[in-house]
Amino acid sequence: MAGMLMRVLASILCLAVMLSLTGCGDDRPAKIEKYQQLTEQRLTTLSTMLDDGQLRNANLLNQYSTLLKQQKPDFAPLLDELAKDAGTQGPMYSSLKRRLEESKNSANFADLDQQLAEAENLYQAADPSLYNDMLSDPVNVVADMSEGKLARVNAISREAAALANSAEDFGPGSQLVGNPSYGSWQTDSNGMSFWAWYGMYSMFSNVFNRPIYYDRWSGNRGYSYYNDVGRYRYTSPKQANAQAKTFEQTKKRFDSQGKRFDSPYAKPRTGATALSRESTSAPKANTTSASKSSSSKFRSNYSKDSSFRNSSNRTTRSVRRGK
Numbered sequence: 001m002a003g004m005l006m007r008v009l010a011s012i013l014c015l016a017v018m019l020s021l022t023g024c025g026d027d028r029p030a031k032i033e034k035y036q037q038l039t040e041q042r043l044t045t046l047s048t049m050l051d052d053g054q055l056r057n058a059n060l061l062n063q064y065s066t067l068l069k070q071q072k073p074d075f076a077p078l079l080d081e082l083a084k085d086a087g088t089q090g091p092m093y094s095s096l097k098r099r100l101e102e103s104k105n106s107a108n109f110a111d112l113d114q115q116l117a118e119a120e121n122l123y124q125a126a127d128p129s130l131y132n133d134m135l136s137d138p139v140n141v142v143a144d145m146s147e148g149k150l151a152r153v154n155a156i157s158r159e160a161a162a163l164a165n166s167a168e169d170f171g172p173g174s175q176l177v178g179n180p181s182y183g184s185w186q187t188d189s190n191g192m193s194f195w196a197w198y199g200m201y202s203m204f205s206n207v208f209n210r211p212i213y214y215d216r217w218s219g220n221r222g223y224s225y226y227n228d229v230g231r232y233r234y235t236s237p238k239q240a241n242a243q244a245k246t247f248e249q250t251k252k253r254f255d256s257q258g259k260r261f262d263s264p265y266a267k268p269r270t271g272a273t274a275l276s277r278e279s280t281s282a283p284k285a286n287t288t289s290a291s292k293s294s295s296s297k298f299r300s301n302y303s304k305d306s307s308f309r310n311s312s313n314r315t316t317r318s319v320r321r322g323k
Helices: 002-024 028-051 056-071 073-086 091-103 112-125 128-134 136-145 158-165 199-208 214-220 225-230 237-256 312-320
Strands: 183-187 193-197
Touching: 028 091, 028 112, 028 128, 056 073, 056 128, 056 136, 073 091, 073 136, 073 199, 091 112, 112 128, 112 237, 128 136, 128 225, 136 225, 183 237, 193 199, 193 214, 193 237, 214 237
Parallel strands: none
Antiparallel strands: 183 193
8 A cells, every 4th residue: 555655656746847847848949049139139239330430449440450551561461351350341240140140050059058058158249348348359469560559458568468477479460369260270290289370360370470389379378358358258169169179189199298288278367458347247268168078068158147138228338438
């Protein structure tokens, strides 16, 4: 009798759990769709602001590129390419548009959690204040190419940054190294990973003749917005997996030699100044280790934020103030 009662109770408990799960449902697909809709709106707003000259760093990028072309006409093709980021034809904006389309295909993700994380990150990445901060990297690349004649923005001086971080000078363009919008890590015949620029950005290697190897860059890199603040938002899961794979391959090579190799993001670099509140309140880049398996989920900065508020009006005001 007691055994029968236990079986009945177990059946009731199982049924209750099943009904509870069915009743609650899975709200992740709805959240994904909502974030995608809001990202579409933000990208439209961002496009308008870029076209209307409402983003301070986009304006500076245009101005700096124009001024430096007059001083160094040989760099005109490269400067024209960098200036594209001041509009919607550059790699940064194009990357957000492409990732948004890819985020709509569940086959591109390991599971719904990863798809939701990407949708959340894209929503944040399209925020004009954050995008304005992201543009500080190409602006500072042009500033460094001017050999100090043009001032850096949202970052301390080149000399101060090198001193503060014990960083090696990898030459102009180093702020863009590691950013998958401008290039990728490739492996040579000796198993060494090096930075391969996309398209016209290869002029950084051709003109300055400084190949950048991953193992050396990893321990000696300087500060950049992408690598130290914005990497979560401006990296897709596929790109994050590629970064993790490069780290794992390099670490394995060092291990075989009895040497230690740390992730390039294990230690945050200092150098940011006057970033927006949205940037300064975000987790630091090193809180997600690049040494995790490439099959691991790409975590979101905003997994704890369940709201879907659109702060376009407040964002527009803050960007115009140049924060």
